[in-house]
Amino acid sequence: QALCILRLIGSDLGATNPGQLVWPIAGYGLTGTFILLAGRLGDVYGHKLIFLVGNAWFxxxxxxxxxxxxxxxxxxxxxxxxxMQGLGPALIVPNAVALLGVTYVPGQRKAMLFAIFGAMAPASAIISPAFTSLLALAWWPYAFFALSLLLIFTTLIGALIIPNELSPEKCKTSSGGIKALCTELDIAGALTGVSGLILISVSWNQASVKGWQNPCIPGLLISGALLCVSFIFVEKYASKPLIPLEAVNSGVFFVLSAVFCGWGCFGIYIYYIWGFYEVLRGAPPLLATAMHSPILVSGIAAAITTGIIIHRVGPAVVMALALLAFTIGTTLIATAPIHQTYWTQTFLCNLIITWGMDLSFPAATLMLSDLVSSEHQGIAASLVTTVVNYSGALALGVAGTVEIHVNNGGATPEDILKGYRGACVAIGLGIIGLVLCSIFAWKFSKRQKKATQN
Incomplete structure (x- = not known):
């Protein structure tokens, strides 16, 4: 929502530095680190309640x-x-997925449902900017007021329509006091893990504003790394860890690394392509939304195709195709000249990169589902969603740092384009993810063949 009118907002609020403009987008995605805790809250208090609280908070x-x-x-x-807005979707998404998961039994219908759920991302990526741009023609705060009203309406309707759940854990922890509740929610793990990830991302995003020569920046990075190491030790001895270490094997690491590369690539693309539309090509928000609109049709086609092919070719192959789409799409926009016609590289980029988004999420979720035991199925989905949200925030920080160092102050369109192209480290992320996927697809297919033979 904010991305399409970001320059307008920055102008009114006195924030025009590229490093400052990154923060409203990266900060929103940063709170995706709370998704694991949000899933646990849903297990304890009921997914419906946390889903409604998330909408109200948003x-x-x-x-x-x-x-x-x-x-x-x-x-x-x-x-x-x-x-703070970002905490709303962090509460909503895992509990919405859980509500859908308990409503439908495993099978083709459920796979198609989750593919359609994935299609909501490209759909909202066009519908939201379109309405936001229209309202911004009058005044940009109207877009946020309208979203607030819509979310209040969603909360009220959800309270009436979604069936009530019974959570056994809720009854069990209600009589155990604060200590039992902290154990159930793994508060120590949440504090160390979430704080560590936030500090690492903050260090990279703030580096694009203050520079690495500022002693606070490397200090934040080191502190975040130490907290992440502490998180591993906390989880090792926790009675109910957020991430059971026995659930994290080499296969899980491969999949999550590929997801991180792919969605980090996408996070950089989605931020800089709007700059390409509005700053370099001078398009107003509404015209930029029209330029971006092919992702709606392409995203719906990708979601339906994913639901059809994922059980035929296997999720590992689908994941490799997703990383290929991320890499090709980013390469196309990173090499596009400013004055080139829209209908060549820019149009093709929007058509192709959306397939990466809609192929990768269900493929990664299904692969992790196969790689972990039955009692860790909820963890698998939460891990994918966490990495999807966090990778974009962290990758934007890295891209912003590179942009500031290569754009010569951004005084001319050529310098701005040079900064944007320098920020497209996304291509490297896409290639790394594609290599990881190819290796894992080979290993995964061998594993499946062996299981079939046995």
Missing amino acids: ALFSLVAGLSIYAPRPYAVFLFARI
């Missing part, structure tokens, strides 16, 4: 984002609201 801070223009320090308030 509505509240969407309202705050719109009202930030009246604040004495509007950019700081807007950035705070964006970060």
